[in-house]
Amino acid sequence: MDAQQLIALDNAHVWHPYSAIGADLPIFPVVSANGVRLKLADGRELIDGMSSWWSAIHGYNHPVMNRALQAQMEKMSHVMFGGLTHEPAVKLATRLIELTPAPLQAVFFSDSGSVAVEVAMKMAIQYWHAKGQSSKQRFLTLRNGYHGDTFGAMSVCDPVTGMHSLFSDVLTKQYFVDTPTCRFGEACSDDDIAPLKQMLEQSGNNIAAVILEPIVQATGGMNFYSADYLRRVRELCDEFGVLLICDEIATGFGRTGKMFACEHAGISPDIMCVGKALTGGYLTLAATLTTHEVSSTISSGEPGLFMHGPTFMANPLACSAALASLELLTNSDWQPNIERISVGLGQGLAPSRELDSVADVRVLGAIGVIELKRSIEMKTIQPMFVEHGVWARPFGRLIYLMPPYVTSDEDLELLTAAVNRVASKIE
Numbered sequence: 484m485d486a487q488q489l490i491a492l493d494n495a496h497v498w499h500p501y502s503a504i505g506a507d508l509p510i511f512p513v514v515s516a517n518g519v520r521l522k523l524a525d526g527r528e529l530i531d532g533m534s535s536w537w538s539a540i541h542g543y544n545h546p547v548m549n550r551a552l553q554a555q556m557e558k559m560s561h562v563m564f565g566g567l568t569h570e571p572a573v574k575l576a577t578r579l580i581e582l583t584p585a586p587l588q589a590v591f592f593s594d595s596g597s598v599a600v601e602v603a604m605k606m607a608i609q610y611w612h613a614k615g616q617s618s619k620q621r622f623l624t625l626r627n628g629y630h631g632d633t634f635g636a637m638s639v640c641d642p643v644t645g646m647h648s649l650f651s652d653v654l655t656k657q658y659f660v661d662t663p664t665c666r667f668g669e670a671c672s673d674d675d676i677a678p679l680k681q682m683l684e685q686s687g688n689n690i691a692a693v694i695l696e697p698i699v700q701a702t703g704g705m706n707f708y709s710a711d712y713l714r715r716v717r718e719l720c721d722e723f724g725v726l727l728i729c730d731e732i733a734t735g736f737g738r739t740g741k742m743f744a745c746e747h748a749g750i751s752p753d754i755m756c757v758g759k760a761l762t763g764g765y766l767t768l769a770a771t772l773t774t775h776e777v778s779s780t781i782s783s784g785e786p787g788l789f790m791h792g793p794t795f796m797a798n799p800l801a802c803s804a805a806l807a808s809l810e811l812l813t814n815s816d817w818q819p820n821i822e823r824i825s826v827g828l829g830q831g832l833a834p835s836r837e838l839d840s841v842a843d844v845r846v847l848g849a850i851g852v853i854e855l856k857r858s859i860e861m862k863t864i865q866p867m868f869v870e871h872g873v874w875a876r877p878f879g880r881l882i883y884l885m886p887p888y889v890t891s892d893e894d895l896e897l898l899t900a901a902v903n904r905v906a907s908k909i910e
């Protein structure tokens with residue numbers, strides 16, 4: 484199929500994320516990807532600034548990852564997980580328990596981040612049900628959050644910017660407090676935490692858990708907030724008898740400079756969701772981890788089982804990819820490497836600070852953000868990046884980079900220089 488044909492058929496029949504059929508928006512066929520470069524059908528090569536939405540942390544077509552998947556494929560690609568178990572799943576669960584904060588002891592595998600969030604919410608509700616507190620079925624969360632596109636997850640996304648307002652009548656009404664205004668690196672005052680505290684005081688009896696993205700609110704605005712705030716949320720959850728769910732789907736596996744973002748605050752949640760970078764971007768897999776306290780309470784209460792079980796739960800290929808990815812990560816000097824990328828992004832994006840169109844430039848770990856004063860049209864800006872040899876996908880007022888961890892200093896310079904050039908053309 485030639486590229487023109489492919490684009491025409493795609494446009495006529497294939498949905499993309501948050502897309503329209505027949506809208507004729509620019510779309511770029513990719514034929515292969517290697518290291519940090521995507522190769523387009525027309526022969527152009529783009530430096531990847533997105534890690535395919537936070538996931539491809541080791542870049543593409545990695546020999547170690549490829550070998551791990553080939554080896555697993557020779558044994559079995561999939562078996563059902565009801566009544567059967569296998570080494571990739573058990574090894575991965577054990578590895579995740581080692582890597583995450585100590586009290587997390589039980590792992591539920593699912594296929595995507597959104598489902599991992601559904602599972603987390605069901606765990607919290609079942610926990611309180613098992614303890615005879617069935618009124619605790621609602622969730623408290625922060626505005627500007629994003630937790631996925633399924634119905635439970637949508638209910639805790641920002642009700643306005645969360646892209647789901649048209650469903651508001653069918654979504655469960657949850658409790659929201661404003662985004663913390665204390666930024667990363669700053670302390671959190673009593674005033675900053677007061678709205679959350681007040682909500683717990685008033686409605687704690689109905690609240691099963693606080694759910695939030697620790698430190699980085701990603702899709703909802705690339706907002707980096709105070710670790711002190713997160714620490715105080717943990718304290719308040721304990722004080723008011725509410726569980727804490729940390730959605731580490733975007734932040735997990737080193738992206739913010741710590742293995743998990745909750746480590747910036749030195750806290751651990753009762754339930755943690757991971758996804759995105761879990762398999763190094765090779766296959767779709769997510770996990771929900773919880774404490775012995777939560778898992779044993781659910782198991783000893785009514786109905787004695789956790790009520791969820793996906794068909795492709797703990798897919799062996801996906802688990803093998805995750806094991807290989809975690810081995811690559813933990814055997815590398817990942818922390819100094821993230822610091823190197825952080826410095827590269829900071830220096831590289833600094834010229835954009837001078838632009839009239841730019842409101843803020845901020846960097847945390849391997850995340851670089853240019854916040855513009857006005858929203859940009861994807862339709863015009865996306866091809867501009869491609870013309871400059873870069874793959875970035877801005878949204879709203881945000882241009883952001885989260886490159887693969889294997890990005891060299893030279894490629895970081897090329898990447899940030901291209902972003903500065905594109906930003907300079909925005910009015």
Ligand SMILES: *Cc1c(COP(=O)(O)O)cnc(C)c1O
Binds near residue numbers: 596600759
């Ligand atoms: C991407 C994301 C999700 C949803 O994950 P999917 O795999 O797209 O379903 C949930 N929470 C956060 C924080 C995310 O960044």
